[in-house]
Amino acid sequence: MSTLSCRISAIDKAFGENRVLCKLSLDLPAGTVTALMGANGAGKSTLVKILSGVHARDGGSIELLGAPFAPATPSQAIRAGVVTVHQNINDGVIPDLDVASNLMIDQLAERQYGFMIKRARLLAEARRVAARMGLDDIDVRTPVSELGVADRQLIAIARAMAHEPKLLILDEPTSSLSAAEAERLFALIETLKAHGVAILYISHRMSDIRRIADRVVSMRDGEISGVFEGPEIDYEGAVQAMLGHRMTEVDITIPPAGQPVVGLRDVRLKADSPAFSLDLGDKEIVVVTGLLGSGKTALAQALFGMASPYAGTITLDGKPFAPKSPGDAVRRGVFMSPKDRASNAVIQDFDLARNMTVPFLSRYGRLAFIDRRKERRTAQDMIDALSIVCQSEADGIGTLSGGNQQKVMLGRWLAQPSRLLILDEPFQGVDIRARRDIGRKIRETARDRATLVLVAELDEAFEIADRIVVFHDHAAAAEFRNENIDVNAVLAAVTGSPADARGKSRQAA
């Protein structure tokens, strides 16, 4: 327990102007499972990539068993004893090869292996590795493509073990496993722990973390925001550290309740998730929050015509609402600004004005022709209204900072009146000033529509919401009015604490 496997000291990493890791220090003791928690964009994956040799760090140092560790490539990291099993299982296995080749692939890639495959030796060694990992029941000659997700995961880990690692990094390993499958994985982790391997376990699943972690480390904005260990780990404290808790003096004036706009009745987003109901009225800003995988995105997709709910009904202004495509939803007055703007929203080849006018081009000019002047005027108005920092509306979108890009994406949907505006992670990758501008603008314009904002960070929720709905297991689990709010109750709901805590939070709402 006490030997230190890996010491990370004050490492920095920036991509362009974006500082992702900031003087981050962390110790990883041998024979210990350290759970790492952090919201999207906290820098977890960057940290993993530095440890696994994908990225080079800008500053700081890493020691592995006392020796300096600075891998230039993933294979160097593996040879030095840092092995990573990535979240996407298919990155860890080669489906078209059999289990034996998968287990031995790193050896095959070594130059000294020779030209021809030594089949018998390969099988024998693969069987030995598999047996050591408790995978005796798998025939090493089976192609991996015929195995289930869980077996693939175990093979990816077993493959990692062929290197006898000092540090094993598991990135969201249970995200596609059933409970029984996960249990097999945990058993394997226990075995490795007993062998003195340091394990860095990245997950959002509180149940997993409760089950397996010896200590919990929270990350936020590229820094370690809390380390929790000892016999009684403070899980809520860890979540709080991860989501941010610098309590704000909220001076949100909650407007009087308006007319109901959107009604969800007994909606089930997944076959096995509980049913829930939710009403969104006009003038009102409802923030839905919850951990990754809590079903926020599924809710947005159901409302924006990208997926239909498993059961239940949705109404818009009293009429049934079941959009078949985003286009359908837009025609009914339901707009959405998606998360991950670089891949889902920004059109790189277009300038600022053109990015803004994409959804409602038919407004600009007659027939199909675009009136450029009108388009420019709209863009200029939006630039002023949202205080977008740019030289002109003809700037390439790529020349803007993240915050200003996000403002353009918001302007895109504010250009037309809507019945329901959905903003999925509108503060993602946005600096504090832009964040305030965006929040202010959302509240200013909220009068004639219902507004649904999806955020993972509680800070952001408190900044903007009239009402906060906590999602858990693809359903609304708790609801809070954003007045004198009990942060701990919200946190309890977010982590999915026992039923009594949830009941309490219901009362609070």
Added chain:
Amino acid sequence: MKIVRRTALAMVASIAASATLLSGGIANAEMPAPLDNPGDVKIALVRYLSTGDFFQAYLSGVEAQAEALGVDLRVFDSRQDAALQADMVDQAIALGVDGIVIQHGLTESMKEAAQRAVDAGIKVVAFDVNVENEAIPQIEQSDYLLGKLALEQAIEDNGNEWKAGYVYVPGIAPLDRRHVAWEEIKEANPGIEEVAQMGTLDNPIANSNANQARSVLQANPDISVFFAPYNEFAKGVKIAVDEAGMSSDVSIYSADVSTADIAQMREPGSAWKATVATNPAVVGEVSVRALAMMLAGEDPGAQVIVPPTLITQAFLNENDISNMEDLSAKLPQFAHADVAMTDWMPLPPR
């Protein structure tokens, strides 16, 4: 110059004569073994080139003669894949054919395959490909004569002092052989000056050559004769000449012919004055006849040359010829070549 042409024709005739067993007997006589039981005789046509009117007509000739003989014909088409063509010869051997016609191909890839066929006791003839094998007769249309006859007609029509445009793509065997005739004519007639050379095989060939010829005519408005020794070239040159409004100033001489070409040559005021052609269907028939002779144990000769025919615009107009069938009917030497003939040889119906 007429003398030259006659000599050439006589030469062809003599080659043809020596190739045939001089016996102008009756067709449909009892055929020698194994052709007395033709249903059991299998022959294969192994092709390298197949797309285009020429190859289509060649195939129809092969089919017609095979039908007349009553033999079982298998067609293997490698579509310009040299390796595949060699494999196809092996397939034919495996199939147990009695004879093979190799139509075009590359010497390098076909030489060994052809030898394997010969070793297997199969009779082989080759059309337009030299497989360097003494046991295999060559069927040829004389490209040299094609060029020669066309150029002699050009000299007859235009005298021997003119500026010429020439269409040529080096490296294409039949064009190279026609090129020899062009070099000879230029040598013999210093008054003929080649002011421009062009040519491309980008398809559609006529269209690409029309574009080039347009530039050539623009740059050299004094050209009075265009030698385009391939009908697709001539077609392109004619389009360019028409577009440049020079139909009355330029005369086009070419080689090969098709129904479409006949219509082009007969257009009022057409610049396309003459072409020289071997009927590809006849070449196909001759290929099969030569093979049949070998199957019957006779010798068609090492080289079987199918003589070409001169076709002038005037002739087409006088006889009101509108397609290949008319041409065959009105120009018997085009419809039928008296080469690779025996007294027992059945001929396709005409």
Added chain:
Amino acid sequence: MSVDSTPDQTTGDGSNTEALPRRKRATLVDHSIRYGFLGLLLGLIVFFSIFASGFAGPRSAVFIFQSVAITGILALGVTCTLVVGGFDLSIGSVATSSMMLAAYMMVIFEQSAFVTIVACLAMGAFIGLINGLLIVKTRVPDLLATLGMMFLLVGLQRIPTEGRSIATGMTLPDGSTAEGTFSPFFLAMGRHRIDLVLEDLIPVSVIFLIVIGILVWIFLEMTRHGRLMYAIGSNERAASLTGTNVNNYKIMAYMISGTLASVGGMLLAARLGRGDIASGTNLLLDAVAAALIGFAVLGAAKPNAFGTAMGALFVGILLQGLTMMNAPYYTQDFIKGFVLVIALVFTFSLSARKAGSH
């Protein structure tokens, strides 16, 4: 509304640096990228005017246009598919199939020019529709779907005539003779010339090229449909999340491409006056080259109608000029390839610069 107790020190990322986007300065390099290709075009014209006799002059200019009319029209079609991030390899064979169909309709079915034109356009649009459906519905990658279509058409166009070219008077597979002729009106599309200053100066096919070029340019640059197609090409997912029906636009792009290819085929038929068996590979390659060279024109770094037209013209001027100077055909292929490589270097070094400035 207040946010943080300590507002200004909390952000990890550079809130101070983001305020000032980098000032754009038009350097010499920028200028050369923007105008380099047009400059090259101009230089080429001057060069040939001096060294190739007969190059300078209106007739020469017109037949250069004429020589690129057909590939230019095809290139405009392929530009539309490039705009939505696709690619159409079947245009060459659509054009030759349309040529065969035109000849078949008139020579064998003895139909009027009008019926023929409608049939060819319908065939082009239909093939485009099939291409589009294969790509958006069955998720076959665009290159593979249109490659398959190319082979299919190369074969299909030969089936009705058993591999023969179509001309008046030809013998049909059943032994009869085709009596139909090309309608004079149809032939005029490829052959008629209009008086403009000089007698018989401008061929109709050049008018087709110019009109289609302007229409495609207007469509892509000035209408919302064109704008949305560019959006799809740049970020398909983002476009779809703005409510754009991405699939419909993709299908439409392939239908435009197929229809324009069929127009090219008809012009080819009208010029040749017969239906020629041809794979159209050279038409495809020339058209694609024109569209790709077009990326470099005015530093667009993306498919665009004006660039495509300039690209086609560039290739045309180069080839006709070289022919006039008696250069053999293989040097022309070499130079075509060389120009394309240079254009691609222009384009991609430019987009790298754009990305780098972020």
